[in-house]
Amino acid sequence: MPLSATADTSKTVKLERYNSYLRKIHSTKVLNASSKVLFRATLLVALVLVLLFAINYPPLSDSRAAAAHHLHRRSFLSTGIFSSSSSLGEGAAWEKRVRQSSTAKRPHGLSVLVTGAAGFVGSHASLALRKRGDGVLGFDNFNDYYDPSLKRARQDLLEKQQVFIVEGDLNDGPLLRKLFDVVPFTHILHLAAQAGVRYAMKNPQSYVSSNIAGFVNLLEVAKAANPQPAIVWASSSSVYGLNTENPFSEEHRTDQPASLYAATKKAGEEIAHTYNHIYGLSLTGLRFFTVYGPWGRPDMAYFFFTKDILHGKSIDIYRTADNKEVARDFTYIDDIVKGCVGALDTAEKSTGSGGKKRGPAQLRVYNLGNTSPVPVGRLVSILEGLLGTKARKHLIKMPRNGDVPYTHANVSLAYKDFGYKPTTDLAAGLRKFVKWYVSYYGVQPRVKKETSHAEESA
Numbered sequence: 001m002p003l004s005a006t007a008d009t010s011k012t013v014k015l016e017r018y019n020s021y022l023r024k025i026h027s028t029k030v031l032n033a034s035s036k037v038l039f040r041a042t043l044l045v046a047l048v049l050v051l052l053f054a055i056n057y058p059p060l061s062d063s064r065a066a067a068a069h070h071l072h073r074r075s076f077l078s079t080g081i082f083s084s085s086s087s088l089g090e091g092a093a094w095e096k097r098v099r100q101s102s103t104a105k106r107p108h109g110l111s112v113l114v115t116g117a118a119g120f121v122g123s124h125a126s127l128a129l130r131k132r133g134d135g136v137l138g139f140d141n142f143n144d145y146y147d148p149s150l151k152r153a154r155q156d157l158l159e160k161q162q163v164f165i166v167e168g169d170l171n172d173g174p175l176l177r178k179l180f181d182v183v184p185f186t187h188i189l190h191l192a193a194q195a196g197v198r199y200a201m202k203n204p205q206s207y208v209s210s211n212i213a214g215f216v217n218l219l220e221v222a223k224a225a226n227p228q229p230a231i232v233w234a235s236s237s238s239v240y241g242l243n244t245e246n247p248f249s250e251e252h253r254t255d256q257p258a259s260l261y262a263a264t265k266k267a268g269e270e271i272a273h274t275y276n277h278i279y280g281l282s283l284t285g286l287r288f289f290t291v292y293g294p295w296g297r298p299d300m301a302y303f304f305f306t307k308d309i310l311h312g313k314s315i316d317i318y319r320t321a322d323n324k325e326v327a328r329d330f331t332y333i334d335d336i337v338k339g340c341v342g343a344l345d346t347a348e349k350s351t352g353s354g355g356k357k358r359g360p361a362q363l364r365v366y367n368l369g370n371t372s373p374v375p376v377g378r379l380v381s382i383l384e385g386l387l388g389t390k391a392r393k394h395l396i397k398m399p400r401n402g403d404v405p406y407t408h409a410n411v412s413l414a415y416k417d418f419g420y421k422p423t424t425d426l427a428a429g430l431r432k433f434v435k436w437y438v439s440y441y442g443v444q445p446r447v448k449k450e451t452s453h454a455e456e457s458a
């Protein structure tokens with residue numbers, strides 16, 4: 001082999017080795033780069049999976065995680081990004097159920113969409129309407145503001161009477177529109193709301209989301225519906241706020257709310273005015289005064305006082321700043337339901353169509369109360385008698401939590417327009433409540449004990 005050739009060969013070999021060395025380095029780099037990309041992609045997928053898992057599967061044992069999950073879903077719902085409607089089977093069978101439930105069983109019966117149908121007033125009103133042969137479709141988001149199992153139990157009651165509750169949120173426009181595509185509702189009884197005066201300090205946004213945004217969303221759907229329904233909805237005695245004139249009449253001032261809850265209900269009344277004015281929607285607001293009774297709300301004083309008395313737990317009884325008794329015009333559920341039905345029956349048709357006003361429409365506001373305020377101390381004495389147990393009373397100054405010292409309804413307007421006349425006094429109403437309570441929760445009222453506690457000075 002010629003030397004030059006050998007030299008050439010060795011050069012070529014060296015060059016080859018060098019090139020292969022470079023290729024190796026290069027391929028390692030490529031490998032490193034692609035494995036980095038792969039690693040990042042895997043990390044991203046894992047993160048997404050963890051997030052999805054956290055959103056969809058909160059551990060049942062962890063109530064705080066469940067609450068966070070609920071709030072997360074609600075915030076998605078209210079922004080419209082996530083819609084519960086897609087999760088509902090909007091197939092032929094679902095539509096058939098919606099139609100059947102909404103169809104009246106008597107001539108000229110109403111076809112009513114009841115929002116908050118799994119709630120306290122909503123479930124009672126739905127049953128009353130169904131009983132007289134009206135078509136009733138329920139709508140409820142079954143939120144966990146209080147024990148949702150109570151809402152499910154009310155739903156069971158309604159299902160036994162063939163009232164179907166669609167599970168959805170007021171802020172879910174597509175779902176509400178879908179319902180109006182399927183059924184030409186004559187009326188909406190709008191009772192879904194974030195209730196509770198004191199909770200507004202803990203979760204203010206929930207009041208804005210349900211009582212303002214949700215209400216506007218419902219009105220948007222109603223105004224565009226053809227025919228437009230007439231709407232009766234739940235305002236509140238709390239709109240009277242710091243009003244000092246008594247008894248409260250619809251002409252009194254309502255521009256001094258004492259809680260955010262009251263402010264959102266007052267806002268609802270103004271929003272109702274706007275939709276009536278622009279779109280010809282027939283709107284009736286009912287100012288309910290501290291409604292109580294069987295299947296009631298566990299967040300209300302008469303309800304948790306009963307529970308606490310039975311468990312031997314002390315209860316706080318509020319007194320005003322000048323050490324007077326706090327009193328409420330407690331109103332029994334059956335009276336309130338009669339008021340709701342009276343308002344529905346006297347509601348005139350909306351005048352608009354296709355989102356356009358065709359003439360002036362009815363706009364009303366009524367007090368629905370009992371017309372006889374009772375001090376909270378007296379409420380507790382009645383409960384003690386019914387439960388056969390002395391309460392451990394703790395008298396404290398009313399905290400600054402949105403409460404007002406006193407409510408008293410003048411109901412002459414509701415009487416004049418639809419014969420509203422409350423007939424159940426607090427003792428009779430609480431008797432019915434306690435009877436329901438002990439049977440629902442399976443508790444035995446104890447034998448009356450003659451114990452005296454230092455704090456029992458009321």
Ligand SMILES: O=C(O)[C@H]1O[C@H](OP(=O)(O)OP(=O)(O)OC[C@H]2O[C@@H](n3ccc(=O)[nH]c3=O)[C@H](O)[C@@H]2O)[C@H](O)[C@@H](O)[C@H]1O
Binds near residue numbers: 290300
């Ligand atoms: O009419 C309304 O528009 C509102 O009625 C209801 O609010 P309220 O009248 O405040 O009822 P509720 O909480 O049962 O307190 C009753 C009484 O017990 C006193 N109270 C309360 C708690 C306590 O620990 N101690 C106490 O003395 C308290 O000071 C009060 O005097 C609804 O919850 C509300 O959603 C709304 O519908």
